[in-house]
Structure formats: structure tokens, C-alpha cells
Amino acid sequence: MMPRNVWAATLTSLLTDISSEMIFNLLPLFLANVLGASTALIGLIEGIAETTSSLLKGVSGWLSDRWGTRKWLAVAGYTISATAKPFLYLASSWAGVLVVRFADRIGKGIRNSPRDALIADSVSAEQRGAAFGLHRAGDTAGALIGMVIALGVVLATQSQAVELSRETFQTLILISIIPAVLAVVVLIVGVREIRKTRTSGDGVRLGIGALKPDFRYFLGVVALFTLGNSSDAFLILRAQERGLNVAGVLGMLISFNLIYSVFSAPLGALSDRIGRRRLLIGGWLVYGAIYLGFAAAQTAAHIWIVYALYGLYYAATEGTAKALVADLIPPEQRGTAYGYYNMVVGLMALPASLLAGVLWQGVGSWGGFGASAPFIAGAVLALLAAGLYVTRFAARRA
16 A cells, blocks of 8 residues: 555646646647747757756755755745746747746756655655556656647647647647646645654765765666657657647557556566566667667658557656665665756756757758657667666676
């Protein structure tokens, strides 16, 4: 039986993703179809947004250890994001979108590491994979519901249109306000703070050298993998490039989130039994195969099928990686460790997204390698990361 904090954090994430996913999955189409932004510019926006989030994740995780509190940092982060998103309604340029994404990611940067540490603090080691798997399942169920709402709005307003209209996007922004506010209320009312003994300033060090070598190696491998894991905005643009209209893109995203949600909890629990490293490496191998599928896809149907299977990678790795962080780090450093983990994943988003945009469309007078190139690069880096992690622990067993 999962404790109250896990259920409350899961419901908060579910409501937040209902709000976020109905608009942010369509944001690349809004930028490209309505505002005329290039793929390189879209990659820049996503990269800057995620980099902002990442830097704050490191600081907020450390502060949650330093202050001995997780809940109210998480509440502050969710509140900032809920306040920022409605301003997309007024955005009339890519710069306006960047400002809103920047503010939204500030909120995410403040909330994620304390929330992850709170979940880890609330369960035993034997339940850790199941707890993070349940949280990911709830988070993804929210994304699924958000996509269904978005699809309903698109079908009601522009069912035959290939490109997204401003009016449809603005309608979705207004609807998204309700679950965003409810998420903050659930977190305030439902989560109980788990008080830790406040540590002196010298006790919780911010430097990476204070953390265990196994964790540092894990971070390095994650950084390499994430360099090839560009924003999923490029997958959405690839789907449109292969012929999916707006309704088709939303249907594809619903399929992805359905698989992600259904398999997150059982795969998280599986990591408690077979080991997190095995499941994580297997997930990276699946990612490499799927990205090669994106590169080779010839039709809209191919993209839809591969994107649906992409949910298996997320289900196998997202919760498992966060449970592994808690395995590698003592409780008094958990917030700091989650800060570093989330920071590395996000910081690599900027070069990853820029690399994807340049490989696809080029820069300046150079035209790039085409739509398949970012996905081939992502597959190669995923396979390299998996190989390095296997080698590390095979050598230790020898």
C-alpha cells in the first residue's frame, strides 16, 4: 500500500500534465504553423527553456536538503507554472512564446527535485521502483487525458486542417487553467511534509565531488545519452512532415501516452525485482531501435506505430532512473542528487535540441542532412551510453 504522499504527488502530476500536455505538445505546431518559426529556432526555444529548468533543479534539490523541507518548494514551483501558462494566449511572436516557456520551466525547475526527494523519503527501498512507477503512470495518464481533450477541441474546430490554427490553440490554453489550479490545491492539502534534521551549512555540499563515484559515473552516462535525446518537438514535426494532420498528431500522442501510462507502474515494480540497471539499459536499447524507426519511417502510419512504441522506453526508464538515484545516494543527500540528475538531463537538452535542429535543417547556407539525421544520431548515442554502462558494471563483477 502506497503512502498518502505518493498518491497526492501522483494526483498533482496528473492534473498538471492534463494542463500542460494539451498545449505544450502542440506548441511546436503553433510555432511552425502560426508564427512561422524554423526548426532550428524551435530547438533553441526548447533548449533554453529546459536549460533554465535544469539549473534551478540543481539548486532547489540542494535547498530542500539544506532547509530540511520538500513540500513548500514543490508548491512554489507548481504555482509559478500554473501562473505562467495562460500568458501563451497573448503570444504573437516566438519571443513571446520563449518568455512564457522560460517562466513555466522556472516553475518546473523549482518543483521537480524536491518532489522526487519527497517521494523517495516516503517509501522503503523495496517500494521505490513501484512508487516512482506509479507516479509516472499518473503523470502520463494526465498527459493522455490532456491529449484527448486537445483532440476533441481540434475535431470541433478544425478537423480537416493539416496545420494548427491560433484560435484552436487559444481555446486549449483557456481550458488548461482549471487543472493547473487544482494541481496546486491538491499538493497543498494532500502532501504531508517529512521533516528531516536540518543540516549545517557544511553538511550538505553542493559540489559533485561530495556524491558517490557510482552516482557520478551514472550522471556521465546519462549526459551522453541525453545528448541524443532532443526535444520530442522534433518527433511531432517529423510526424507532420510524414503527412499527419493536427488530429492525427494528437491521436498518435494519445497512443504513446496510453502505452506509457499502462506500463509505467508494472515496469517500475519490475525494477524492484530484477534490478534497476538491467531495466534502464534495456530501455536505452529500445530507445535506439525506436529512433532508427523514426529515421526510416516512410509514411504517417509508420510514425504513428513507432511513436506509440516509444511509450515503452519511457515506461521502462523514467521512474527506474529516479529510483536508481535514491539507491545510490544516502537520504540526507537525496535532494542534492535529484537536483544534479534533473539538472544534467535538462542541461543537455539545449545542445541536443540545437544539434537536432541543425542536423535536420542546417544553419546559414548549409542545408543539413535532412529529417532522418537527428534520429540516427540519437540512436547511435543511446547505444553508446548503454554500452558504457554495461562495461562499467561488467568490469566490477569480473
